[in-house]
Amino acid sequence: MTTTTVFFAALFYVATAILVLGLARKIYQYAKTPAPLKIPTTPAPTTKAGVIMRMGREVVLFESLFKSNKWIWIFGWLFHVGLAVVLFRHLRYFQYPVWDIVSFEFVQAAGKYASFAMVAGLIGLWARRFLVDRVRYITTLSDHLILLLLIGIGLTGMGMTFVSHTDVVGLKIFMLGLMRFEINPLPEDPLLMAHLALVATLMIIFPISKLLHAPGVFFSPSRNQVDDPREHRHLAPWATELEK
Amino acid sequence: MAGPTFETPKLLDDTATLPIPSVKPGAMQGVQSFIAGDKIQEQLGYPGELLPNWKERAIERMGELLQKYRGLQVFLDACVHCGACTDKCHYYLGTADPNNMPVARQELVRKVYRRYFTFAGKYFPKLVGAIDLTEEVLDQWYSYFYQCSECRRCSVYCPYGIDTAEITMAAREIMDSVGRGQKYSNEILGKLHRIGNNLGLPGPALEDTLAGLEEDILADTGVPVRLPIDQKGAEVLLVTPSADFFSEPHVESLIGYAKVFHAAGISWTLSSTASEAGNFGLFIGSYENMRKAALRIREAALELGVKRIVVGECGHAWRVAYSFWNTLIGVGAGAEDPFGKALQQQLDHRYKQPSHICEVTWDLIQKGAIKLDKSANDHRIVTFHDSCNVARASRMGDIPGGQFIIPREIIKASCNHFYDMAPETIYEGTFCCGGGGGLLTDDLMEVRVKGALPRMQALKQVVDDRKVNFMATICAICKAQFTKVLPYYGFPMSMVGGVHQLVSTAIQLGSNE
Ligand code: SF4
Ligand code: SF4
Numbered sequence: 099m100t101t102t103t104v105f106f107a108a109l110f111y112v113a114t115a116i117l118v119l120g121l122a123r124k125i126y127q128y129a130k131t132p133a134p135l136k137i138p139t140t141p142a143p144t145t146k147a148g149v150i151m152r153m154g155r156e157v158v159l160f161e162s163l164f165k166s167n168k169w170i171w172i173f174g175w176l177f178h179v180g181l182a183v184v185l186f187r188h189l190r191y192f193q194y195p196v197w198d199i200v201s202f203e204f205v206q207a208a209g210k211y212a213s214f215a216m217v218a219g220l221i222g223l224w225a226r227r228f229l230v231d232r233v234r235y236i237t238t239l240s241d242h243l244i245l246l247l248l249i250g251i252g253l254t255g256m257g258m259t260f261v262s263h264t265d266v267v268g269l270k271i272f273m274l275g276l277m278r279f280e281i282n283p284l285p286e287d288p289l290l291m292a293h294l295a296l297v298a299t300l301m302i303i304f305p306i307s308k309l310l311h312a313p314g315v316f317f318s319p320s321r322n323q324v325d326d327p328r329e330h331r332h333l334a335p336w337a338t339e340l341e342k
Numbered sequence: 343m344a345g346p347t348f349e350t351p352k353l354l355d356d357t358a359t360l361p362i363p364s365v366k367p368g369a370m371q372g373v374q375s376f377i378a379g380d381k382i383q384e385q386l387g388y389p390g391e392l393l394p395n396w397k398e399r400a401i402e403r404m405g406e407l408l409q410k411y412r413g414l415q416v417f418l419d420a421c422v423h424c425g426a427c428t429d430k431c432h433y434y435l436g437t438a439d440p441n442n443m444p445v446a447r448q449e450l451v452r453k454v455y456r457r458y459f460t461f462a463g464k465y466f467p468k469l470v471g472a473i474d475l476t477e478e479v480l481d482q483w484y485s486y487f488y489q490c491s492e493c494r495r496c497s498v499y500c501p502y503g504i505d506t507a508e509i510t511m512a513a514r515e516i517m518d519s520v521g522r523g524q525k526y527s528n529e530i531l532g533k534l535h536r537i538g539n540n541l542g543l544p545g546p547a548l549e550d551t552l553a554g555l556e557e558d559i560l561a562d563t564g565v566p567v568r569l570p571i572d573q574k575g576a577e578v579l580l581v582t583p584s585a586d587f588f589s590e591p592h593v594e595s596l597i598g599y600a601k602v603f604h605a606a607g608i609s610w611t612l613s614s615t616a617s618e619a620g621n622f623g624l625f626i627g628s629y630e631n632m633r634k635a636a637l638r639i640r641e642a643a644l645e646l647g648v649k650r651i652v653v654g655e656c657g658h659a660w661r662v663a664y665s666f667w668n669t670l671i672g673v674g675a676g677a678e679d680p681f682g683k684a685l686q687q688q689l690d691h692r693y694k695q696p697s698h699i700c701e702v703t704w705d706l707i708q709k710g711a712i713k714l715d716k717s718a719n720d721h722r723i724v725t726f727h728d729s730c731n732v733a734r735a736s737r738m739g740d741i742p743g744g745q746f747i748i749p750r751e752i753i754k755a756s757c758n759h760f761y762d763m764a765p766e767t768i769y770e771g772t773f774c775c776g777g778g779g780g781l782l783t784d785d786l787m788e789v790r791v792k793g794a795l796p797r798m799q800a801l802k803q804v805v806d807d808r809k810v811n812f813m814a815t816i817c818a819i820c821k822a823q824f825t826k827v828l829p830y831y832g833f834p835m836s837m838v839g840g841v842h843q844l845v846s847t848a849i850q851l852g853s854n855e
Contacts, residue, residue: 124419131412134629136665137505139497140734140770141742148742156501166426166499174424174501226425233425235365235440236449238471240462241423306461307470311502314420319413320494320503325737327665328694331676336410337669340633341679 103272103284106294110276113301120305121313128317132334142325149324156321169226177219177248183212184255191266191273210259217252220245244307247296254293264290348788350830351436351795358764358803359796362429363438370439375488375785378523385532386631389521396520397475401458403519404451407512408459414512417504418455421445427496427504432773433489436792441486444496444506450482451513480522487513488524489789491779492625493730498770510779511627518626527780531622534635538615539584540622545571545614551587552612559597565851567604569596573611574646578603580610580699581619581639581663582654583818591839592821595655598842601849602703605712610652616642619659620818624666625780632662633670640671640685649690652697655840657729657817658778663696664736700816701738703845704748707755714848719757722812724844725804726753726762727797727824728772729817743769749816749841756844761808767800775815777823790823791830798831805833814841 143149155161160178163171187209190196199205224245227237258264268285275282284291303309316322333341354360380390393399408415423445429435433442440446449471456463456472463472473479492507517523533542543551552569559567570576580603586596603610616638623632643651651673653663668674672682673689673696689695706712726749738744746769753760767773776793804810815821815838824838 128412128416131409131415133412134410135669137413139494139503139505144742160501162499163426163501166430170424170426230425231365232428232440232443236423236425236428236443236445240470308422311420311422314416315502317412317416318503320497320505325742327668328674329676331672331674331682332669337629
């Protein structure tokens with residue numbers, strides 16, 4: 099067993115633990131904090147089904163962003179959809195046997211080319227941070243670093259797909275091993291190691307960074323509340339105390 | 343005291359919207375409203391002056407609010423600095439001060455939140471832009487959180503619905519609880535608690551005014567239209583902004599409501615103890631103060647034994663009534679506590695509780711219970727300004743978007759010439775008048791005038807293209823703000839008026855005496 103293998107195995111266990119526990123903690127915090135007042139933003143649905151539809155459109159189509167700024171929408175959507183397709187293709191490294199749908203030629207090819215959309219979207223988003231003075235004003239160092247990290251992940255991944263193929267079979271043995279708590283050797287390919295290190299970094303910072311927008315969007319009261327305050331009384335536990 | 347002078351922004355020809363300005367850091371830093379003195383603060387249960395240990399107390403209060411308000415917690419975590427909201431605030435568009443961009447306004451609080459409440463901010467403050475709470479920060483908060491009218495336009499456009507108004511309210515509550523309050527809002531709220539309305543009008547003054555108005559209407563129309571007060575057993579309790587009793591053009595709408603009730607034969611009353619619909623508790627983000635202000639209405643309704651509660655033309659009052667009254671005081675359906683239940687039994691649930699006066703009037707128009715002669719308004723070419731709290735934080739009628747449709751239908755039923763302003767400046771995208779949220783004070787005139795710029799530009803287009811000479815609104819703050827600000831842009835102040843002012847002109851009073 100090489101030191102590199104042990105290092106990466108440990109890194110992935112730590113990163114996974116931080117990601118899962120960190121997110122669970124945040125989700126628990128959001129869920130247990132009351133929303134004492136009804137504050138849905140127009141156009142607010144008047145039924146639960148309407149809220150689910152609204153949330154669905156926000157998450158899949160970025161509806162509000164489409165209304166606000168077409169450039170951010172194009173780049174943001176390209177990036178997120180590209181990432182989703184790429185991630186889906188990656189499932190085959192973690193499954194045995196692999197779901198049919200993941201192993202389809204088409205899905206695998208789409209997953210490869212979606213990486214271009216992903217990186218193009220990221221570059222577009224990054225460019226705005228330099229080119230638009232308003233966006234430049236609100237950009238922090240961490241905003242740049244997260245973009246850099248994601249672009250790094252995209253480029254190292256693309257490098258292995260399109261430039262210098264890595265030992266996919268070896269990688270899969272390593273990954274499946276991790277999932278069964280066995281440590282198998284990781285192929286010693288610098289591109290692969292860089293890719294994995296960046297991915298682990300992303301997992302680690304997820305629960306302590308603005309990446310929290312992913313769970314946050316579902317808990318946003320201005321988006322997830324039903325507009326029915328006259329029909330149903332809405333009382334938070336701490337507000338009920340005031341009635342006494 | 344003469345305030346500092348400033349330049350009124352210029353309007354352009356042939357456009358409804360101005361180009362987005364380049365950022366001018368610090369442009370509005372020094373512009374602040376007067377700070378509340380100790381008497382004003384103490385009435386609301388806040389410290390009279392800045393506490394010696396204000397920093398610790400402020401952080402502690404922030405922690406409490408984070409546990410009480412899910413929205414605040416999520417909004418402080420979720421922003422990705424995408425920039426989609428940067429050009430959505432009328433105060434940014436009018437002043438170019440980058441701290442008036444919603445995301446930057448939020449950052450003023452978020453930077454402090456990160457420092458004291460997040461791992462990244464505690465250990466890597468530089469990296470994520472976290473800062474200590476200092477006197478300088480407090481000063482910035484005081485400037486920029488009183489340059490936000492809590493209009494929620496930014497919330498419509500944010501991919502996560504991040505509502506800067508919620509953050510503004512939290513910031514104001516934190517400042518209040520360490521002894522840094524705003525004179526204007528807090529003084530008004532204190533008057534409401536003490537005397538019963540925002541203007542501080544005692545009951546007898548109110549009765550005099552109403553009697554005077556009855557005489558005016560009689561002289562004008564020959565019909566004895568009543569404006570009753572404290573009438574037990576009336577069907578409707580009308581709660582309206584107190585500006586409706588005294589200010590122009592507000593009072594024209596009050597006359598309009600009276601005529602509607604008269605023509606439809608509905609018995610109604612005002613209440614001398616609950617004569618105010620406005621609730622500045624909202625503006626300072628104080629649940630307790632908002633609840634206390636609303637309780638008067640529950641008491642008056644129970645006392646007078648009314649069957650319906652109707653709210654007059656006031657934007658934030660309608661938001662509080664529509665969205666929060668049921669929560670705060672059980673006006674609405676579904677309450678299970680003893681108070682709520684007593685009220686529920688008394689109220690007539692065939693009607694929405696509470697109702698907006700526009701819902702009442704539109705219903706009566708549809709039923710043919712009141713008749714309107716549109717030609718009486720032929721001298722007016724009308725446009726409608728959607729007030730922010732009505733547009734983005736409330737509703738009317740049964741369908742989503744009723745708050746846009748119903749006032750427009752009433753206007754169209756009352757006049758022959760109606761034109762909307764450009765689509766991106768109305769409905770949920772409407773621009774604020776520039777004076778809401780506790781900014782309607784002369785100390786903030788520069789903010790108000792500049793903040794009105796986007797609305798003025800859209801108005802100019804319909805004035806130029808359609809010869810519009812009347813902008814109808816259903817908000818007391820909009821009316822007061824526009825009468826003051828229109829002249830800065832070369833429009834006559836008489837251009838603004840209420841929707842029920844149009845109804846008042848057109849209504850056929852008949853003779854159902
Ligand atoms: S709530 Fe309105 S005034 Fe406040 S930041 Fe948002 S757009 Fe501007
Ligand atoms: S639109 Fe929302 S997420 Fe984007 S910068 Fe503004 S507040 Fe943040």
